[in-house]
Amino acid sequence: MTRAKGAFLRAWRPVMLMLLVYGGLYWWRPALAVTAAHSASAHLGEVLAVLPGIALLMGLFEVWLPAAVVQHHLGSRSGLGGILLALFLGTAPTGPLYVAFPVAAGLRRKGASPANLVIFLGSWAAIKVPQVMMEARFVGPRFALLRLGLTALALPVMGWLAGLLVPTSGGEEVIGCEGDGGGRSGGKGVHPRREGEEGALPLR
């Protein structure tokens, strides 16, 4: 239990750090701190509005979507269909890009290729239909559409290059060994098979 608790606290370190920063900011420049808190809460609202839905969707995917299907449609051999699917999938959801990272990770665990994931993430980031409409309002439709088109063209190229530069490993090994240590909580290695292991204790 201690190990899990330690991991849990470590996960919250960045947040506590952030609170300290805000506190310090308030002491130094109160007006700034207030503005920052204001913007942060607005953005938080945006994120919280989307996060449960995405988490639930990911839960459903994880449980129902067979790896074979993902591999077939989004794996390294999926070709043009995979590219288009990745592009399309990225456009539907809303929310900032970093919410997409776990979704992409889940897909990768099931066998999606890095190339298609790059496309998916890029699409999520830069090509979202409601976002484009808003963009057109501020920078003009011609600019917005042109950027959209060019980005849509650039993404497959990016994907292709990513496919060359990032190895597609067997699937599960992907997550866990790479990445920085900082703040990895006990639930990080969410593996379908180790389902019952809430407290990260391999006692079963």
Next chain:
Amino acid sequence: MIVIYTMTGLGLACSLARDPDRTAQAMRWAGRILVRLLPPMLAVVGLVGIIVGALPPAIVSRYLGAEAGLAGTMLAATTGAIMLIPSLVAFPLAGSVLQAGAGVMTIAAFITTLTMVGVVTAPLEARELGVRFTVVRNLLAFGAALVIALSMGVILS
């Protein structure tokens, strides 16, 4: 957002109908994901607040509008890569940068890196998808932003 919740709702309904146990499993998984993701997301959101507060649109648009040409484009791309602002704020910002006189290339680079490159979110990305993937994707996105910006500069002038 509607799309997500519609899909989720439908999926949940079907899942419940087909297999309640698996559905419970899915929901437990979802709960775990939420718990796992909440801390880094909160930290990022906090950061967003500070960035938006510290760099009001006026300053950014003056800063970016001043430079033009290739230097301006690079500057915009770098700024966009580092900054992390919600799209709700990003586009009005882009609009005001445009009005401040920035060129097409500058804004295109800015928007593209702003959305696609995330230096601040890189740790989170690396944790989810691996360091190599993160570095590769962000670098490619940066490069793509420059290419897109240059193309737009050529096409629109």
